[in-house]
Structure formats: C-alpha cells, structure tokens
Amino acid sequence: MARLEPFGGGAxxxxxxxxxxxxxxxxxxxxxxxxxxxxxxxxxxxxAATQPPEPFSIDLKTAGGAVTGTVALPGKKKSxxxxxxxxxxxxxxxxxxxxxxxKKPVGFSWEATAQGDRLAGSRTRDGAKHGQKFTAQRN
Numbered sequence: 001m002a003r004l005e006p007f008g009g010g011a012x013x014x015x016x017x018x019x020x021x022x023x024x025x026x027x028x029x030x031x032x033x034x035x036x037x038x039x040x041x042x043x044x045x046x047x048a049a050t051q052p053p054e055p056f057s058i059d060l061k062t063a064g065g066a067v068t069g070t071v072a073l074p075g076k077k078k079s080x081x082x083x084x085x086x087x088x089x090x091x092x093x094x095x096x097x098x099x100x101x102x103k104k105p106v107g108f109s110w111e112a113t114a115q116g117d118r119l120a121g122s123r124t125r126d127g128a129k130h131g132q133k134f135t136a137q138r139n
Contacts, residue, residue, distance in 0.1 A: 034060050034067070034089060034114050040136035042123075058119075058136060062089060071098055071110075082108075094119065112136070 038060065041053035060069040067087025072079040080100070087096035092114045100106045109131075112121025117138040122131030 034094060034119075035062055036060065037139045038119060038136040039139055040119070040134050043133040043135075045132070056134075058084075060084070060087075060094075065089075067094065067096055089114075094121070 036059075038058040039055070040058055041055045044051045044053060054074065056074060057072045058069065059072075060067060062068075065088075067084065067089050069084045069087070071082045071084065073082065074080075082098035082100060084096045084098060087094070094110075094112045094114055096110050098108045098110065100108070107126040109124045109126070110121065112119040112134075119136040120134075122133050124131035
C-alpha cells in the first residue's frame, strides 16, 4: 500500500514544507512586530500651527492573533487609561476599540498602519464622520 504524504513526496514536498514554515514564521514576526511602548501624539487639525500636538502613549501586546494593551491619554491631574479591546493586526494594519468612562461613556475606533517603529492612523469617536489623526514612535 502506498504511503500518503501531506505535501506529496520528494523534493517538491520539502519545498512546500519550507514555504509553509516560512509563512508561519512571517505571520508570527508580523504580530510580534508591534509589541511594546509607543509615544504618540494627536495632530491638532486647523490650529496645528498655533497649538502643540497632544501627547499620549500606547502599550501593545500580541498573543494568539489578538492585540491587547492600553492607551494612556493626558488628564487634568493624571493620565486616563483606556483598555484596548477587539484588537487585530492584519499585515501592517492595526485596528482596535477603546471606551472612555464617565457620566456619558464614549467609544472610539482606532486604525493605524505599522511601518517598522512607526504608527500612523486615526481615532474616531463613535458616531463621528471624521477621526483625529495621530502618529506614534516605538520607544
């Protein structure tokens, strides 16, 4: 009885196994590529020339295909931390949501493109037409 090989037999099978292993390694490297602490700033829009950018930070961690972490936004007396939820990384495209707690809780959708140690994207308040652009640099 002939033995069935998952990728066939011979040299072609070895090439397919190697290609599959490299693909799996690339996926793992891509996900781990955003882990860490990021110093970020919101653009100020129309008044950008007269007002400095608003700094904040993002801490990201990937595990099992999910992205988790926190966003630390400046507050009057101390930073306000928002938990990252529904985080995904597809290639270099990062998406997640956060919620601002208070009298009237507000949700935000974030999307960014990762290029090495830089992120560029926007944060959009639930129900808003346009988002607030931001950039980030990994520390």
